[in-house]
Amino acid sequence: MTSTPTATSATDARQFVAREHGLLIGGAWHPASDGGRLESVDPATGRPLTTLAAATPVDVDRAVGAARQALESSPWPALSPLDRGQVLLAIAELVEEHADELALIESLDNGKPVSVARAVDVGTTVKLFRYFGGWPSKLEGSTIPVSPRGGLRVLNYTVHEPVGVVGAIVPWNFPMSMASWKLAPALATGNTVVLKPAEETSLSTLRLAELCAEAGLPPGVLNVVTGLGSVVGAHISAHPGIDKVAFTGSTEVGRLVARAATGNLKKVSLELGGKSPHIVLPDADPVQVARAAADGIFFNQGQTCTAGSRLYVHEHVYDDVLAAVVDHARSLVVGPGQDPATEMGPLVSARQLDTVTAYVESGVEQGAVVATGGGRPACLPGENQHGYFIQPTVLTATDHSMKVVREEIFGPVLVAMRWKDVDDLVSKANDSPYGLSAGLWTNDLTQAHRIAAAVKAGTVWVNCYNLTDPASPFGGYKESGWGREMGRQVLEEYTETKSVWVNLT
Ligand code: NAD
Numbered sequence: 001m002t003s004t005p006t007a008t009s010a011t012d013a014r015q016f017v018a019r020e021h022g023l024l025i026g027g028a029w030h031p032a033s034d035g036g037r038l039e040s041v042d043p044a045t046g047r048p049l050t051t052l053a054a055a056t057p058v059d060v061d062r063a064v065g066a067a068r069q070a071l072e073s074s075p076w077p078a079l080s081p082l083d084r085g086q087v088l089l090a091i092a093e094l095v096e097e098h099a100d101e102l103a104l105i106e107s108l109d110n111g112k113p114v115s116v117a118r119a120v121d122v123g124t125t126v127k128l129f130r131y132f133g134g135w136p137s138k139l140e141g142s143t144i145p146v147s148p149r150g151g152l153r154v155l156n157y158t159v160h161e162p163v164g165v166v167g168a169i170v171p172w173n174f175p176m177s178m179a180s181w182k183l184a185p186a187l188a189t190g191n192t193v194v195l196k197p198a199e200e201t202s203l204s205t206l207r208l209a210e211l212c213a214e215a216g217l218p219p220g221v222l223n224v225v226t227g228l229g230s231v232v233g234a235h236i237s238a239h240p241g242i243d244k245v246a247f248t249g250s251t252e253v254g255r256l257v258a259r260a261a262t263g264n265l266k267k268v269s270l271e272l273g274g275k276s277p278h279i280v281l282p283d284a285d286p287v288q289v290a291r292a293a294a295d296g297i298f299f300n301q302g303q304t305c306t307a308g309s310r311l312y313v314h315e316h317v318y319d320d321v322l323a324a325v326v327d328h329a330r331s332l333v334v335g336p337g338q339d340p341a342t343e344m345g346p347l348v349s350a351r352q353l354d355t356v357t358a359y360v361e362s363g364v365e366q367g368a369v370v371a372t373g374g375g376r377p378a379c380l381p382g383e384n385q386h387g388y389f390i391q392p393t394v395l396t397a398t399d400h401s402m403k404v405v406r407e408e409i410f411g412p413v414l415v416a417m418r419w420k421d422v423d424d425l426v427s428k429a430n431d432s433p434y435g436l437s438a439g440l441w442t443n444d445l446t447q448a449h450r451i452a453a454a455v456k457a458g459t460v461w462v463n464c465y466n467l468t469d470p471a472s473p474f475g476g477y478k479e480s481g482w483g484r485e486m487g488r489q490v491l492e493e494y495t496e497t498k499s500v501w502v503n504l505t
Contacts, residue, residue, distance in 0.1 A: 027219020070220030278308030435477025
């Protein structure tokens with residue numbers, strides 16, 4: 001894998017970005033019904049990048065109509081499981097073929113380094129379609145040994161059917177891979193989809209939709225409606241023609257989605273925020289751990305739901321680990337995502353920069369100490385002076401009364417705390433409304449398993465951090481969500497189970 005796009009793929013990416021982007025409804029591209037458009041901004045410069053169609057509720061209705069029609073009468077429901085799987089495998093092939101182009105589109109739109117977009121966003125998308133491409137032929141039901149009254153002889157079996165039309169709403173931090181987390185299992189199980197990307201970062205999803213069509217996905221099976229969350233996302237969540245809504249985003253908006261979905265009691269799955277504890281035990285190697293702790297928070301500019309944003313270090317190694325984390329933070333190259341030297345790009349938007357900056361200020365007001373960072377990086381190239389950059393930041397002298405410790409910042413801001421008693425540590429780790437993930441570093445197997453069992457989190461990493469795989473379930477405890485993405489568990493989120501009773505008497 002290279003991280004530098006070839007000349008052809010770079011041209012393709014820039015030509016794609018500059019295009020007049022429409023809404024994908026029923027296999028054709030349309031402008032918004034009222035002609036409305038949204039500006040998409042380059043986060044590295046603050047300048048306009050392109051414009052997107054701003055869908056209206058009427059456009060959403062049309063997309064839902066197209067998805068319903070495809071569910072009932074397109075070639076999609078008639079495809080054999082192997083043929084359906086083959087379409088997903090063909091999507092994986094095409095995404096891989098266009099990896100450099102897609103990575104550059106993602107980097108231009110979101111700000112992240114091209115190398116990260118290539119390895120993580122594109123790489124994950126390929127793996128997801130490959131993994132779920134194998135599932136359609138394995139969605140087996142059961143034969144169940146029932147004991148009906150009256151001595152009847154009965155055959156009882158279950159089948160897993162598509163839930164129907166799925167509304168998928170995704171965020172801007174990993175745009176194409178978050179869309180694929182939903183799209184790949186939804187398609188593998190035979191559903192049709194109305195997908196709404198985040199308004200800040202719709203471009204890679206629009207290109208992915210083109211590749212899906214090229215791979216043989218019939219018209220109407222995937223519909224993409226770009227636009228505002230408060231209009232398009234809200235209409236999808238409440239829509240009576242949608243059978244299930246799959247949402248990834250903030251806990252605040254997740255609550256709105258869940259409430260809106262009660263109208264027709266559509267199924268809901270929610271992947272929400274996090275404030276993950278990253279725990280260091282006294283026997284851990286300070287240098288190795290410091291690197292992991294820094295990567296755990298600064299990866300993707302800290303805009304990762306699983307960011308290890310609360311660092312708890314045992315008092316015996318706290319000073320050594322903190323010194324090394326701070327050194328690492330200072331060494332990170334911050335710059336535009338398209339510069340191969342860049343390790344941390346800009347935040348996604350001016351709004352996100354304001355939010356993160358306000359959190360740092362609030363931390364300082366509440367008594368935290370800025371060990372490093374906290375401001376704009378010096379020495380940015382001229383054209384990046386108005387980009388949404390912030391330095392990797394470490395706050396010390398923090399405690400659980402502070403907003404920076406309690407709330408999700410969703411930026412490159414680490415709060416560090418000392419601990420000495422393991423029970424107190426576990427209660428602090430769990431002292432959060434969130435429960436998405438946790439990490440811990442130790443060679444003490446007993447402590448590792450005890451803490452892993454005691455932490456309320458959907459994922460626990462021991463001596464590693466931020467690993468995910470399409471085969472492994474992912475999701476949150478508490479206010480981090482409902483349901484699971486990936487693994488065989490996600491198949492239940494996209495299917496209804498039918499129990500069939502046949503009287504054999
Ligand atoms: P967000 O909640 O602001 O937006 C997410 C999506 O919801 C966007 O497409 C947005 O347009 C749409 N939306 C906005 N208002 C809506 C409404 N009223 N009804 C329906 N949809 C609406 O989140 P964000 O700022 O894009 O993303 C950051 C958040 O996402 C963080 O909290 C992060 O932790 C979370 N996240 C979670 C996971 C996970 O797997 N748990 C993964 C990535 C991001």
